[in-house]
Amino acid sequence: MLTEEEKREITAELAHCEHKSAASIEALKVIQKRRGWVSDASIRDIAFLLDMTPAELDAVATFFNFIYRKPVGRHVIAVCDSIVCWSLGYDQLRELLQKSLGIGLGETTQDDRFTLLPASCLGACDRAPAMLVDEDLHGPVTPEMIDGILEKYR
Amino acid sequence: MERPLTKNIHPGQEPLSLAEYEKAGGYRSLRKALAMPPQDIVALVKASNLRGRGGAGFPTGMKWGLVPQVGSVPQPRYFIVNADEMEPGAFKDRLLLEGDPNQIIEGIIVSAYAVQTEKAFIFLRREYFLAEKRLKKAIAEAYEKGYLGAGILGSGFNLDLRIHSSAGRYICGEETALINALEGKRAVPRAKPPFPLACGLWGRPTLVNNPETVANIPHIVNNGAEWFKALSACADGGTKIYGVSGRVNKPGAWELPMGTTIEELIEDHGGGMQKGYALRGIIPGGASTDFLLPKHLDVPMDFDSVAKAGSRMGTGTMTVLDDRTCPVGFVHNLEVFFSRESCGWCTPCREGLPWIEKILHAIENGRGESGDLSLLEQHCRLLGPGNTFCALAPGAVEPLQSALKYFREDFERHIREKKCTWK
Ligand SMILES: Cc1cc2nc3c(=O)[nH]c(=O)nc-3n(C[C@H](O)[C@H](O)[C@H](O)COP(=O)(O)O)c2cc1C
Ligand code: SF4
């Protein structure tokens, strides 16, 4: 069940749309922002609001790299593994993050604090190696900086 | 030297507010444009030799001329700014979007007026959170001042502008996939024809342009086609936002005359290669462009010259390959990206790219076999232009086919010695 507030936020988006389905990404993001991820039940509830079938909406949800269909931690680290970051130290950055967090790519720490994901080029190649933590861009990230950056996210 | 696109941009500082932007000459072009018949603006852009900055270099004025006349196809008609910018190596639109959002918005309003569309979207990649925040603020200010909305500045022209922030998928930069994404569908490309100019968003005429293309429009309207052509060092009009990334001393993006040479970009602006590293290759315009070599340093970075040298200018943001990085590993990384981002709609790309990725991975890890290079070459043909549903796959094999040509000895050595000698 969506909360009244969630419904209100999604309905506000619909006011700007020629067709309800146009709000699909925005609606998925509304739920993801509030709940961290998008469950099967949420897919059904959102689809109903948008006059879509759950299958149609799920085809959208599963297509995008940053709509989470599984629970993630409170903070998501997206490390760029594309060409410029790869050339300038991605492998080392990834290894250090994995060691520091004790998890592999695609995993979440036991305390649900961090999820570590590989990401395609972040459009920050002038700051390689780069990573996003939630909405904050960090780069160039040197080995010494890693612990300090992680400290900021509780 | 004039730098119209970046004159208000000071990286690290907040962009100009609307009031400051106006004081710096902003919104003059809109007032001027609204007093002109729309088709005169199209003619002006044609005369300016502005070519689209989204990668293909299609002449903007010609594209605008193909938008059906309002008389024949009434509203709604759509104008979309393609700020997906997910090509590895590309970060030039970010500079403009974050640095001077008002310029983008003024460009959108003037462009929308020229082709008579009353609804516009900025399709923004998910990761540009700062740009999103700044654009939203600038849009709200523009509505308040009456630059957006109904009856703009007392004219009969209306424009509604919205931002759509995406959720991360490279294919959304392909304009028909982008249109599907805006309709809330799975973002796979559409069959062409019909082209979006005739039948795009919700089946209506839809024009798609890159943010850098749009940012040029106010300056062309203010200063004229001749002035614009004079900014350039070649036949195409204007300046260009170029970028250099990789092992150079000062990676970054700069506005320079169109046709600046690769050497000037790497040496004078990028600060040259880092100490202990030499230049081995260049992908001139993002991940989907063919390699060039140090012998091409004197090539001017304009669409025709780079094409003549055997590659594409693409986004104009180049990445260097240094002499201490394995070219096979480099190309493998590029193909990991393309195979991950393939939308899966058509078979050659969905199946071919993961196959390419696996072969390259095997070669890089000492498990390459003697037939692998001809197999890779075969893939380059099968994924080349005309065999797939969209241009992602042909773009994906561009760096591969040129690497097989230019760095063949490196590939052969991996297979012969059964290891990567760079590790
Ligand atoms: C896979 C793929 C990704 C693309 N990504 C972008 C992009 O991020 N930004 C962009 O402006 N054009 C991109 N394009 C090109 C667009 O389809 C379109 O040609 C361009 O936005 C037109 O703008 P212009 O005429 O101003 O250059 C992409 C094309 C393909 C095939
Ligand atoms: S070429 Fe690749 S990205 Fe383009 S439609 Fe086919 S599968 Fe999708």
Ligand code: FES
């Ligand atoms: S390659 Fe990492 S940000 Fe572009």
